[in-house]
Amino acid sequence: MKTFARLTLITIAAGLLAACDRSPEQKMLSDTGQQVILPLHETFLAETLSLSEAATQYCSLGERSERDLSALKDRWIAAMNAWEGIQGFQFGPITEDNQAWKVQFWPDRKNLISRKTEQFVKRDSEITLSALQQASVVIQGLSAIEYLLYDTPSDRLRQPPPSGHRYCLHLQAAAQNLHEVADFLYSSWQPAAGNYLKTWSKPGPDNLDYPDxxxxxxxxxxxxxxxxxxxxxxxxxxxxxxxxxxxxxxxxxxxxxxxxxxxxxxxxxxxxxxxxxxxxxxxxxxxxxxxxxxxxxxxxxxxxxxxxxxxxxxxxxxxxxxxxxxxxxxxxxxxxxxxxxxxxxxxxxxxxxxxxxxxxxxxxx
Amino acid sequence: MATEFQRRKLLRLMAGTTALGVIPASLFAGTAIAGRATRIYSAASSPEGQHFLCAWSDNRLLFQVQSPGRGHDVILNKPANCAIYFARRPGSWFVVLDANSGDKIAEVRSHRGRHFYGHGALSNNGDYLFTTENDYEQGGRGVIGIYDCRDNFRRLGEYASGGIGPHQLAMLPDSQTLVIANGGILTLPDNPRENLNIDTMQPSLTYLDTTDGKALGAWRPPHHQLSLRHLDVDAGGLVTVGAQFEGPKILTLPLLFSHRGEQALTPYRADDIVWRQHKHYIASVACADGKVLATSPRGNCIGLWQGGELLRQEKLGDVAGAAYDTVRHQFVTSNGRGQFVSLGARQLQLTGRVAGLQWDNHMSIAG
Missing domain, CATH: 1.20.1420.20 (M75 peptidase, HXXE motif)
Known part of the structure; x- marks a missing residue:
């Protein structure tokens, strides 16, 4: 116990010393990362999980009330709000491999979201997560789910099954895909995966992205x-x-x-x-x-x-x-x-x- | 326009150029540039606003010469062993430096009533320099200035560029034809960065016979506000031109086109998302090894293309300059963070960096 206390004290003291040594710039990078960037990405992760679970639960209901649909819309709004928290980031994993487009397709001048969603749902093949991920990014995330919940498919989704079954499959696949994207974004900041937090907050001459x-x-x-x-x-x-x-x-x-x-x-x-x-x-x-x-x-x-x-x-x-x-x-x-x-x-x-x-x-x- | 005397003289001179054809690389053997480690030439600025003309090799600056102002492109005259740095538009100078020492060989001021647009191209034997210029006293007519590299860069005359706002130009492998990206944007020295004809601009890709200044043809992009700005030509004479879109930003249009002969401009094929990532802006285009590299500093991205299709895309902050390293057989890019970054087989590789320097839009490599 005594040893443990001493070790703890040493650790705290070392941490304090390290903190004292840090320049205002280093502190700014550290605090911005720890107190804003990671929590915002964590919120998006949590809300997309919640939306995905809610979509699965909704689609399993035998009877669907307006209240059920409304509750599902609330989960979508929460996930959308969480996305809006990180939407503007111009650095980090969000800029890789069309991640932002997978989440949101906007502006949509040609009404692609409606057209492509209807094409996807009405085609003669199985609707799965894998099929969705092979399809256009336009129908993979929040924008497609918004179309399903708030536009013409909404009435079909409101009816008891098997009405709107294929819309429901799309809804679940899109919600799951969204959560996978959120998971990629969050984990890429973490040491266990891409460790982008270190890449960004530890600039140096050998750091390709952040030389200073x-x-x-x-x-x-x-x-x-x-x-x-x-x-x-x-x-x-x-x-x-x-x-x-x-x-x-x-x-x-x-x-x-x-x-x-x-x-x-x-x-x-x-x-x-x-x-x-x-x-x-x-x-x-x-x-x-x-x-x-x-x-x-x-x-x-x-x-x-x-x-x-x-x-x-x-x-x-x-x-x-x-x-x-x-x-x-x-x-x-x-x-x-x-x-x-x-x-x-x-x-x-x-x-x-x-x-x-x-x-x-x-x-x- | 060139005077009649100048035209006749140019005809004779260019005929000589044509007879020489493409100078084989072996002719460069023994010149100071040939056979050395990769050298990169670029204009640069410091964050404090000082401007320099630089050469870099083996992770150090070979020279860093004070510049009369902000530079833009640099081209290498291998037979003459010099680097020619051009002022950014509206430029009033180009500076010629010894490619090894950085010693100044010439500083040429723009002709009366003209300013430079930041780019130049050489005849294939290195005897003549062609520059894009604005005849602003005639309301912004685009012209191609002609200079004699063997006579202290004396101005021999000029040709009409075939449009407004000529920007980058290149010599075709036939050693006789210039291809010019006429950006279409009218600017005048009083408000040099202001686009004065946004609604009526007519960009074009124009070909010019250097022996007589005759326009051989002009091709327009699919939207009149797609300003054609930067280009390169491959060994087979296929031209790739990059655009900067000046129209409503809500529109998404292809930003790269290839062109040959009498065909229309052929847009590169990519999803809207790819073009949106470029944020309406291509900075440099480099053709080599059957591929095309294009940079977008606004999109912080590099695209490697082949046959008009995207092969690969990489992210790099503020990337703009692009050239091909014939020694290492890879494309190299530069950016505003002082970095030179190579496109390795699988990933980007840091080739070098100069702290405190921001590499400007374009670069050249001497192998």
Whole structure:
């Protein structure tokens, strides 16, 4: 017992010493990884498991009530929200081998999700996980499940079996595939598998992906920029004709079938703010303070807070209510705040930290 | 346009070029470039905004010369043993350095009323240099400047490029025909990075007879906002051109096309997802060994293609430069993180890195 206590003390002391030795940059990478990236991926893993189990259970029911379907939709929303937490990542396993496309196919200008799902379900062969994984990524994940639960197949799924049997098989296969993707993403960050956490948080000259700390920190900033641009341009401007983008086309909204577009933006903003702050740890915000950027860090957090408030306060769905005067006003406010956040992450923050965001990618020729 | 005198003179000069044909590699034996370890030439910038013209080999810089401004492409004149670095558009200079020492051989300023577009190509005997230029005093007409490499890069004249915004160009194996990617984008020096004709731009792939400046043909991409920018030609004369899409980003279009003879541009075949990963942007195209390598710094990806089909895709941050290493028989890329990364048989391999340097869009390799 005495030996154990001594060992524990030594371990704690060594840990504290190691922590003291770490530079603010190393601490930022460590905290961002441990307190945000891993938990967000773990949440996605857990919610996709829950959705997969719920789909299996639903399809095994002899009688299916509206409440049963609604409960299944809730599991889909939870999985979708968990996805929105990591959707914007521009580094890590999510960028490998079309993983993001397997989860979500959007925007879908040609209505491929509907067409390909119907083709897959109506073809004359067995619907299995393996068959789905051989098929187009368009029908493999959350987007296809949304179509099944919220579009025309929904009525067939609601009827007692054997009605909608093949839709149910697709639903289960897609939910299982989604969980497999989530498992790949989560485990690839872990030491037992790809150990991407080490790759990203331990930069060095021999590290192909991250030759220096700037590259690792830059990956986080690029994720923030990309995700904010995606909200501003793809989730607001294009579908809702903000910023002179022509006629509104709400069918270009994300998750228009389930009318969860606004909620998805809310999750995005919350997750991005978490990423900026490394949760309760020492993230980019703290790093800014080490570089005389405390005011900027506070301003960014203030803008995130306001963007979250404005989004949360909108009434109804963007699909149905985007043209109401109150929503329009809120959208313009949100759009402005996103522009200010983008400006901060593209210019002010990199300048304070002495980081170049891309070179050829930023302004090539 | 070239003056009549210049045209006649060029005709004679080019006739000489044609007679020489493709210079066999053996003729380079004994020059300083030949037979050495792989050397990579590229323009670079520091994060602080200083610009350099560099050569790298055996994990060290051979030279790092202060540049008059941000560079773009670099080509090697093997017979003359020099490296020619071009300013990024709107460029007012190209600089010629000794390929071994980095000593300056020439610094050429753009002709009055012209600026460079960042690229050049040599006649196959290395005697003449052709550069893409903007005749901005004539409203942005694209021209091909002609320079005599044997006479301190004296400007001999110019030809019409056949379009607006000529960008990269290359000499075909026939030693007589230039292929030019006319990007179609009108820019003027007052707002050099602003696209002034986004709605009416007409990019084209144009062929030009260097003996008389005659346009031999022009081919347009399937969308008028697919700006054709970078290209390479394989040993058999098949041209591959990469595009940058200036239109609505919600559209997904092929970004690589092959072309030969009188056929229409043939798009490379890939899923929309592959093209979306490229984020509407191809930076460099390199043809060798029956394959084509194309880079996308916005998509952080490298594609290896054969016969218009994707063979393999790799991820690499801010990757842009691409060239083929004839010594190691592999493609090499460069990026804004100071890295040179080779496409190994199964995976990417770090060839080398210079901390504190960001390699600019293009590179050349001397084997």
């Amino acid at each position: 700390q700037q590259a690792s920190i830059g990956a986080v900033i690029e994720t923030l920029v990309y995700a904010l641009e995606r909200i501003k341009r793809d989730k607001l401007e294009r579908p809702l004709a903000l910023a002179d983008q022509g006629q509104a086309n709400p069918f270009l909204l994300e998750w228009w079938r389930s009318k969860q577009s606004r909620e998805a933006i809310l999750v995005n903003l919350h997750s991005l703010q978490l990423l900026f702050n490394a949760g309760q740890g020492e993230g980019l915000a703290t790093l800014l303070k080490h570089h005389q950027g405390e005011t900027l860090a506070d301003e960014i957090n203030n803008k995130f807070d306001r963007a979250v408030s404005v989004t949360a306060a909108m009434e109804g769905s963007l699909f149905d209510d985007h043209s109401s005067s109150d929503t329009q006003l809120a959208l313009i406010q949100l759009h402005g705040l996103l522009g200010e956040l983008l400006s901060a992450f593209k210019r002010d923050l990199p300048a304070k930290l002495g980081i170049t965001l891309g070179f050829n990618s930023n302004d090539g020729d």
